[in-house]
Amino acid sequence: MKIIETIQELRKELQPHRSNAIGLVPTMGYLHEGHLSLIRRAKQECNTVVVSIFVNPLQFGPNEDFERYPRDLERDAQLAEEVGADLLFTPSAAEMYPRPIRTRVTVAGLTERLCGASRPGHFDGVTTVVSKLFHIVEPDRAYFGQKDAQQAAVIQQMVQDLNFPLEVIVCPTVREPDGLALSSRNVYLSEEERRQATVLFQSLQEAEKRWRDGAFSSAAEMEAFIRDRIETQPLAVIDYVSVLRYPALELPEDLHGPLIVAVAVFFGKTRLIDNVVLPGKEEAACFAR
Amino acid sequence: MKIIETIQELRKELQPHRSNAIGLVPTMGYLHEGHLSLIRRAKQECNTVVVSIFVNPLQFGPNEDFERYPRDLERDAQLAEEVGADLLFTPSAAEMYPRPIRTRVTVAGLTERLCGASRPGHFDGVTTVVSKLFHIVEPDRAYFGQKDAQQAAVIQQMVQDLNFPLEVIVCPTVREPDGLALSSRNVYLSEEERRQATVLFQSLQEAEKRWRDGAFSSAAEMEAFIRDRIETQPLAVIDYVSVLRYPALELPEDLHGPLIVAVAVFFGKTRLIDNVVLPGKEEAACFAR
Structure with a gap:
């Protein structure tokens, strides 16, 4: 090289x-x-x-x-x-x-x-x-x-x-064994921040599961669920939690996929981001098989 | 082709x-x-x-x-x-x-x-x-x-x-025998407008000659000279007459080249543009030889 x-x-x-x-x-x-x-x-x-x-x-x-x-x-x-x-x-x-x-x-x-x-x-x-x-x-x-x-x-x-x-x-996003998305900025995290940072992907995964079960009636409800989850971690300061149409990144009129659920959270000065894409009908059918 | x-x-x-x-x-x-x-x-x-x-x-x-x-x-x-x-x-x-x-x-x-x-x-x-x-x-x-x-x-x-x-x-700009810069928009001109439109290049040429003779003490003076010339043609409505540094197109602090002298003039609905570049020292020396 x-x-x-x-x-x-x-x-x-x-x-x-x-x-x-x-x-x-x-x-x-x-x-x-x-x-x-x-x-x-x-x-x-x-x-x-x-x-x-x-x-x-x-x-x-x-x-x-x-x-x-x-x-x-x-x-x-x-x-x-x-x-x-x-x-x-x-x-x-x-x-x-x-x-x-x-x-x-x-x-x-x-x-x-x-x-x-x-x-x-x-x-x-x-x-x-x-x-x-x-x-x-x-x-x-x-x-x-x-x-x-x-x-x-x-x-x-x-x-x-x-x-x-x-x-x-x-x-695809590559993750640590506990789910934290790899980022060059992860080195900034203290031991305690690193532990609490797993909440990003955990909350996204839980939200995705509930979405598949049809548990949410609106994007706002889904966002509130994720916010609540993230805020269980005392060092987490939310920048945004957002459900948008994907890839257009526009406000969704309903919760049909494809959607992106994206979060940005500060731990101290360190800002971490993560997201999951919720598939559209055809892709969802593939998942269900 | x-x-x-x-x-x-x-x-x-x-x-x-x-x-x-x-x-x-x-x-x-x-x-x-x-x-x-x-x-x-x-x-x-x-x-x-x-x-x-x-x-x-x-x-x-x-x-x-x-x-x-x-x-x-x-x-x-x-x-x-x-x-x-x-x-x-x-x-x-x-x-x-x-x-x-x-x-x-x-x-x-x-x-x-x-x-x-x-x-x-x-x-x-x-x-x-x-x-x-x-x-x-x-x-x-x-x-x-x-x-x-x-x-x-x-x-x-x-x-x-x-x-x-x-x-x-x-x-380089290509011109009609009477100096008018070629433009697809020239077809819009009435016969009388076409005749008067020669004032663009004529005024630029006269200004350039005077500039070479050191007749202007400021960009504003040079612009005023060109404006006066163009306004001798009753159908000409000036959009701008501007002397700027070239190619940066910034306001000049003095009248040393390279400068661009650029004009835009309406004849009826038709907007014509033209310009001359006044050379810097080295180029000017070439011209003088």
């Missing part, structure tokens, strides 16, 4: 591989099993796999954790290589933004709720840097995790709206 | 030509000698030349001339073929916007003055559709006219900011 820091060098390196499939796994580094599952999938489907590591200042708000976001390039390089990455692209902020960037790619609608409401400008930063990475790497396929469900939906929309010549592949 | 109406067919057609240089000339059709000069230049520099004709609804304001914008596909096809176009891409609005588009590409700063101020949202429509065309055609080079100087500067900025893997080539 080669580690490459400049756009020019990366393009040169990719040139001879352009006739075969190129896969891109864009990350902010501090790789965990979730990222590795994306790289493995890319390796299965593509001849050349590029993993990018870039903690993108554009997608962090002024009071967010850009500075303290965990970084460990040496360990990341070892892990990425082990699961089959061919090129590790680790540009500096000066390489990605050599002068003040005046251009933004924005997706309306999908970005207004959930993390878009809590983190103004966040998704503009994501879609802008992902556009740049798409233009630099020119991948045939790009891989994103379902844990960041809204991000995946926003990028899908952008790719379709702007005719990016690539396929977006969304891969 | 093949005429192609769908994105899928165009991509299929271009596939075997991707190893050689592809040139794109994006137009709104009703081709004139200005467009043809872009196609000829593309043909010189590229193996395959794609000319797109798409009157993009996204870049017209509600009270602008989208509906009556002149169209003549048969004549356009003949002209494009004569000067060497290989593929003529003529998508419908439904092909380009199969569902409401939620994504926008916007360039801040450069779009605030000149036509950006007069036509709110116009450049967002331009950069968004040009992004789509770039992703559909994946050209190595894209050709634009200097007549639309602000558009060219905005697209240059977008390409650099978002790392589009292509080169933007800006070609």
